[in-house]
Amino acid sequence: MKNIASKVLALGIAAVAFTACDDAKNDVIDNMVYISEAATSPASEVVVGKVGEKSKANINVRMAQKATTDTKVQLALDPAVLEAFNKRNDTEYAVIPTEHVSFPAEVIIPAGSSMAEVEVEITSFAGEAGVDYAAPLRLTGAEGLQVSQGSGTFVITLGKTLTQKAPKFFYDNAMTMDWDGTETLSNLTLEWWARVENRYGNGGFSVNNQALFAFQANHELYVRFGDIVYADANGRNLYNFLQIKTMGIDANYDSGNPNEKPLKWGEWIHFAHTFDGATGEVILYVNGVEVNRNNGGADKKFEITGLTMCGSGSQYFRDYIEIAQVRLWRTTRSAAQIAKFMKKEVKYTDPNLVFYLPMNEGEGSVLNDVTGNGHNVTIGSADNGGNNQAYGWTEYTFE
Structure with missing residues (x-):
């Protein structure tokens, strides 16, 4: 009987511990920041025009819960993101030169909101003949929040008609x-x-x-x-x-x-x-x-x-x-x-x-x-x- 009671007590403690960990885990996940498009696909394509023409793509930086204060999130190009993407998809995209892509390095999710839309502007350029380019984006940090490992990166590929x-x-x-x-x-x-x-x-x-x-x-x-x-x-x-x-x-x-x-x-x-x-x-x-x-x-x-x-x-x-x-x-x-x-x-x-x-x-x-x-x-x-x-x-x- 004592052994049974001990086992029940142990199970109860384990259950409480598990619940606490689970709650903590959910708390972290609930407050993670991520790129919403990355939740369904690792990449999207923007079709670019003639040299000098500008094209735009939009991504949404999100939190699961509304921000209580203005929350700053950092966004950057990361060649390592593209290297991993190429390996997974058997592609050979090259990183777009920085002078041909622009987006805010700091994104602000305003208080009372859970999302900020980010515009990525691509200026079409000649590039190396036959080479495909892409903009590999990574959320590099956020105030008081963790960045989702699975959805914290996103690749925008440049599609150019022949x-x-x-x-x-x-x-x-x-x-x-x-x-x-x-x-x-x-x-x-x-x-x-x-x-x-x-x-x-x-x-x-x-x-x-x-x-x-x-x-x-x-x-x-x-x-x-x-x-x-x-x-x-x-x-x-x-x-x-x-x-x-x-x-x-x-x-x-x-x-x-x-x-x-x-x-x-x-x-x-x-x-x-x-x-x-x-x-x-x-x-x-x-x-x-x-x-x-x-x-x-x-x-x-x-x-x-x-x-x-x-x-x-x-x-x-x-x-x-x-x-x-x-x-x-x-x-x-x-x-x-x-x-x-x-x-x-x-x-x-x-x-x-x-x-x-x-x-x-x-x-x-x-x-x-x-x-x-x-x-x-x-x-x-x-x-x-x-x-x-x-x-x-x-x-x-x-x-």
Whole structure:
């Protein structure tokens, strides 16, 4: 009986202690200061405009209980916040230079209120080409209050729409890429934007075999619009689809039957083709969405020695085709990576890029490989080319 009483007493003391601790814990939590947006998401995006234009984002600094007196809270940029964010999300944001972001270093939650709205102003700037920027914010202190560890930080990422001039090509613009030596790739991703329109502006995809890319390599990699494989209900051949010939006929695949999944002339379309050498799997994405996959056999590598673009000649290349943002990666990009970066530039110096042709020069005959790897392209340089000027440079926004 004594033992039972002792246990009951002990349990009672423990319960009181637990309740006291719990009350103390609740008291601390009730008086913590935090960023309310961080309670539901670690980041938000603000879309910035042209260089010099200002954009604004708002965050709310909150207390769970109303302040009895004016309460000062300190707010600052903290690169460590962004470093942790990048690791968690597999991103590579850089900290925005301080001269391009402004917000109050001291936020006052007035007496009788539990919240103060903070305006963060971003001034758009050029920045390093292909680099994404963000403003990593941290509540660094508050009068008489603890800062929430989980919701005391917040990241504002800068979203910038891709706007550029893009060249318009015809059959006599057939071109070859500068290429020294052999590039051996166990994995690869080829991605680009394209827009097709006939010379009269009232149609497109006029003929089969309008070749975009023909790689010189140990395995075939030939990318074109159209082949004689699909027809409409009246037996008329349809060419408004993308076909990729690679690693033998069994691995060839396309964007789908145009009776069901037609590519539309006059519209910009993003394409990405990935190859995984370990499995032999190839996947085709259209506008960031997987549309087909195939397999060319495991344990293969591509040994590439050159590339010809728009080279199928006057018999087949009958439409105007505009192209932009051509990238060859030495990695198998994921669906998420393709969708995330298709409407923005990527970092020019990314070591996983074999070449990167933004095609944003706006004039001239040279399309520059911005990686520094030397894979530049001179318009019209192929044997069946000859015309070293594009048929136009038109500015577009990819959004």
